[in-house]
Amino acid sequence: MPSSFDNEIDGKEITPGEIEESRLQLGKLEWTERNGEPCSCIVEVRLRGERGITVVAPRCPELKKLATLRDGQSVYRVIVEKTLDMSDGLVVNLSYASAGRRREDRVRTDGKASVSWDTGGHAFRAGCEVDVTDVSSDGLQLISPEPIPDAAVVRVFGESLQCLGKVRYCLETGPKYRIGLHFIRKPSDTFG
Numbered sequence: 175m176p177s178s179f180d181n182e183i184d185g186k187e188i189t190p191g192e193i194e195e196s197r198l199q200l201g202k203l204e205w206t207e208r209n210g211e212p213c214s215c216i217v218e219v220r221l222r223g224e225r226g227i228t229v230v231a232p233r234c235p236e237l238k239k240l241a242t243l244r245d246g247q248s249v250y251r252v253i254v255e256k257t258l259d260m261s262d263g264l265v266v267n268l269s270y271a272s273a274g275r276r277r278e279d280r281v282r283t284d285g286k287a288s289v290s291w292d293t294g295g296h297a298f299r300a301g302c303e304v305d306v307t308d309v310s311s312d313g314l315q316l317i318s319p320e321p322i323p324d325a326a327v328v329r330v331f332g333e334s335l336q337c338l339g340k341v342r343y344c345l346e347t348g349p350k351y352r353i354g355l356h357f358i359r360k361p362s363d364t365f366g
Contacts, residue, residue: 199325201245203266205235217266219245222324222343224354226269227252234266243268246325248340248356280308280315287332291322291341298329304353306332313339313356321351328355337361 204214217229227243227250235241235254243250251271258265283306290301305317314330314337322328326341339355 201229201243203229203231203234203241203243205239205241224343224345226255226267229266229268230263231266232263234264240271246340280310282308285332285335287330287335289316289318290329292327313354316353316355318351318353322353327358335361
């Protein structure tokens with residue numbers, strides 16, 4: 175099952191220390207074996223990127239096999255891209271199954287919004303001003319001067335948009351961060 179493994183996600187090199195320092199977040203990986211038998215296991219979500227997710231699992235489907243990852247309130251169709259056998263389990267790179275990963279098309283926009291995010295215990299941190307670069311029926315993309323932790327719950331307040339979402343990825347792009355947000359509570363309106 176193990177194959178060669180690149181030490182990067184979304185083109186950014188990762189170090190073992192970054193993997194060790196990630197917050198513990200569990201999910202469930204589900205797939206069907208060749209003989210039709212359903213299989214599943216609990217996984218630790220280690221890294222998220224715009225194109226995929228890295229998990230540690232006790233076992234996983236074969237390479238290029240389609241699976242489902244249930245992660246809190248989110249469900250992703252994923253494909254097993256690479257595995258690396260480690261002492262604490264298999265490190266598994268999963269890519270999103272659909273070409274664009276989105277069920278709905280994105281609409282480009284240039285809106286501004288204020289965001290705040292959950293710091294644990296349902297206390298929201300004073301946030302920052304962000305640019306909203308696109309919106310779909312499932313989520314939106316933000317450009318932020320500050321990183322927002324993976325899986326954080328985020329409140330978004332804009333001129334014509336208010337919503338609640340969960341961070342799917344936060345990628346450093348120069349001095350700013352590109353953040354993908356999946357709606358938990360959909361907007362009352364969209365940017366025009």
